[in-house]
Amino acid sequence: GAVVSQHPSRVICKSGTSVKIECRSLDFQATTMFWYRQFPKKSLMLMATSNEGSKATYEQGVEKDKFLINHASLTLSTLTVTSAHPEDSSFYICSARVTGGPNEQFFGPGTRLTVL
Amino acid sequence: DAKTTQPPSMDCAEGRAANLPCNHSTISGNEYVYWYRQIHSQGPQYIIHGLKNNETNEMASLIITEDRKSSTLILPHATLRDTAVYYCIVSPRNSGNTPLVFGKGTRLSVIA
Numbered sequence: 001g002a003v004v005s006q007h008p009s010r011v012i013c014k015s016g017t018s019v020k021i022e023c024r025s026l027d028f029q030a031t032t033m034f035w036y037r038q039f040p041k042k043s044l045m046l047m048a049t050s051n052e053g054s055k056a057t058y059e060q061g062v063e064k065d066k067f068l069i070n071h072a073s074l075t076l077s078t079l080t081v082t083s084a085h086p087e088d089s090s091f092y093i094c095s096a097r098v099t100g101g102p103n104e105q106f107f108g109p110g111t112r113l114t115v116l
Numbered sequence: 117d118a119k120t121t122q123p124p125s126m127d128c129a130e131g132r133a134a135n136l137p138c139n140h141s142t143i144s145g146n147e148y149v150y151w152y153r154q155i156h157s158q159g160p161q162y163i164i165h166g167l168k169n170n171e172t173n174e175m176a177s178l179i180i181t182e183d184r185k186s187s188t189l190i191l192p193h194a195t196l197r198d199t200a201v202y203y204c205i206v207s208p209r210n211s212g213n214t215p216l217v218f219g220k221g222t223r224l225s226v227i228a
Binding site: 004006032034036043044045046049051057091093095104105106107108109110112 | 150152154157158159160161162165203213215216217218219220221
């Protein structure tokens with residue numbers, strides 16, 4: 001149990017386009033999901049906290065108009081990178097916490113975004 | 117900011133025990149110690165967590181000092197597949213929207 005999936009696993013896009021990344025909790029409900037970004041040889045950096053049915057909370061320095069987060073159901077959160085640029089190329093990882101459960105968080109496999 | 121300090125890298129011979137230390141001298145009374153690992157180009161994988169008692173599961177053992185200011189993750193018989201970055205994180209257990217904050221972790225290399 002406690003499986004989190006992400007789609008797509010890898011995406012290459014042209015500069016200026018938008019890319020949507022999906023994060024799904026497959027066998028549990030997740031009121032809260034988190035989005036992280038990871039650059040090569042660096043640790044995970046928290047981007048935002050996604051709450052079902054409400055606006056996401058963004059970390060300082062993360063542009064909410066560029067990284068749109070929607071958490072429309074208890075099993076799905078989406079991250080849309082709008083007007084992507086090469087500097088947005090990164091490994092994007094989501095995690096989910098079981099609603100009403102302890103703080104063990106379960107992570108998706110990550111999405112590798114490359115912007116040309 | 118991460119509240120933990122870990123050595124940047126360690127080597128371990130295959131089949132031997134890997135002991136990964138973590139300092140968390142400012143841990144609060146309601147904070148647990150969590151360990152995750154990340155194999156290259158994958159999402160982090162949960163390993164184990166504990167409050168003050170030692171814990172063991174099928175993956176590893178967690179030893180927490182009595183003053184809770186440090187801990188050690190033990191992989192009893194390391195294999196090549198245990199090569200990964202290991203993250204020690206402190207966080208409240210029932211914490212609503214509190215995210216896990218990752219430090220730099222320890223890069224463990226298991227050598228044949």
